[in-house]
Amino acid sequence: MKQIFYIDGNIEIVKNGQTFLNEKRVALLKHVKNKGSINAASKELKMSYQQAWHFIKEMNEISPLPLIVRQRGGSNGGGAIVTKHGQIAIKRYEDITSAHKKFKEKINATFDLFFFEQRYTVD
Amino acid sequence: MKQIFYIDGNIEIVKNGQTFLNEKRVALLKHVKNKGSINAASKELKMSYQQAWHFIKEMNEISPLPLIVRQRGGSNGGGAIVTKHGQIAIKRYEDITSAHKKFKEKINATFDLFFFEQRYTVD
Numbered sequence: 001m002k003q004i005f006y007i008d009g010n011i012e013i014v015k016n017g018q019t020f021l022n023e024k025r026v027a028l029l030k031h032v033k034n035k036g037s038i039n040a041a042s043k044e045l046k047m048s049y050q051q052a053w054h055f056i057k058e059m060n061e062i063s064p065l066p067l068i069v070r071q072r073g074g075s076n077g078g079g080a081i082v083t084k085h086g087q088i089a090i091k092r093y094e095d096i097t098s099a100h101k102k103f104k105e106k107i108n109a110t111f112d113l114f115f116f117e118q119r120y121t122v123d
Numbered sequence: 124m125k126q127i128f129y130i131d132g133n134i135e136i137v138k139n140g141q142t143f144l145n146e147k148r149v150a151l152l153k154h155v156k157n158k159g160s161i162n163a164a165s166k167e168l169k170m171s172y173q174q175a176w177h178f179i180k181e182m183n184e185i186s187p188l189p190l191i192v193r194q195r196g197g198s199n200g201g202g203a204i205v206t207k208h209g210q211i212a213i214k215r216y217e218d219i220t221s222a223h224k225k226f227k228e229k230i231n232a233t234f235d236l237f238f239f240e241q242r243y244t245v246d
Contacts, residue, residue: 004139013129107219
């Protein structure tokens with residue numbers, strides 16, 4: 001049976017009603033981790049440096065410990081690193097989204113979503 | 124322990140990438156069911172009649188059977204009713220969101236979200 005209707009949706013980690021981590025923000029963290037640069041990470045994600053920096057500033061402010069720190073000087077004119085705290089935050093977020101993915105798969109498998117395709121319901 | 128970080132997020136029912144049911148749409152269905160009128164339901168939800176009708180048209184088009192049908196004439200100049208199919212759709216959606224709420228509660232209880240509040244992580 002090809003399932004046509006399915007449930008979808010993303011979760012995010014929130015503090016006092018303010019978004020802390022979501023898919024886009026964690027993608028940003030991971031790109032900074034890989035590239036060692038906020039500028040390179042923002043290009044990778046097709047967002048402006050200002051937007052990327054806004055997200056990072058917000059995450060760092062919400063978190064008790066910074067997730068990303070900027071480094072000055074060096075041959076590349078300064079870069080950015082994801083702290084150990086930031087790396088654990090990425091891992092926690094991915095554990096949660098992985099559990100959420102399994103939840104959605106379970107719902108799609110066990111709920112009668114096929115109902116929405118029934119054509120014989122009679123009023 | 125007061126939990127400060129928590130996961131949040133809503134699910135929706137999708138067909139071929141197009142939103143079929145979400146929180147707002149199901150609220151609309153329920154208000155039409157209670158009021159017997161799209162106009163009254165849209166006012167209740169502080170949306171325009173055009174917006175409400177757009178949502179209803181889209182749901183009816185995506186669904187194999189209509190969720191809402193308009194009735195002409197009568198003492199109130201015509202109203203709208205939620206079909207039996209629509210009523211079952213509301214119930215299915217609420218079963219799913221209820222399961223999703225439990226999922227979020229379980230994650231919030233079992234995952235170490237408190238981690239994000241730790242101040243002693245050392246790089």
